Amino acid sequence: MAEDTLPQTDEDWRKRLTPEQFAVLRQHATERPGTSPLNAETRPGTFVCAGCGQPLYTAETKFDAHCGWPSFYAAVDDSAIDTTVDRSLFMVRTEVHCANCQGHLGHIFPDGPAPTGMRHCINGVSLKFVPEK
Ligand SMILES: [Zn+2]
16 A cells, blocks of 8 residues: 555655665666666566555566566556656657656666567666565
């Protein structure tokens, strides 16, 4: 379950998040590829937003994209995420963020596997893994 009350200011977010989480979720940083322990996570379970706890991705849609970041072909629910067009770094990319707290997650690329053909390339630091009980 997502938490009801979200931090309202950067200062509040800094209290809740680690510096790495704050940089990615609130300032759109990108973690260094290959650094997330979630890259190797293969157990069944749910990946929730590190900012607010909203379920975002499930282990069933995770695949190894060999890109250095946890990758998924679909969100747990389309309403769990929102996207914007990101024109930074001289590229046009689809930015993806948590629909509940607006925390930045990563980017979506149209080169993923079936059935969606999409690759949600997500910073592991913006996720928390909850193993299935
Ligand atoms: Zn969130």
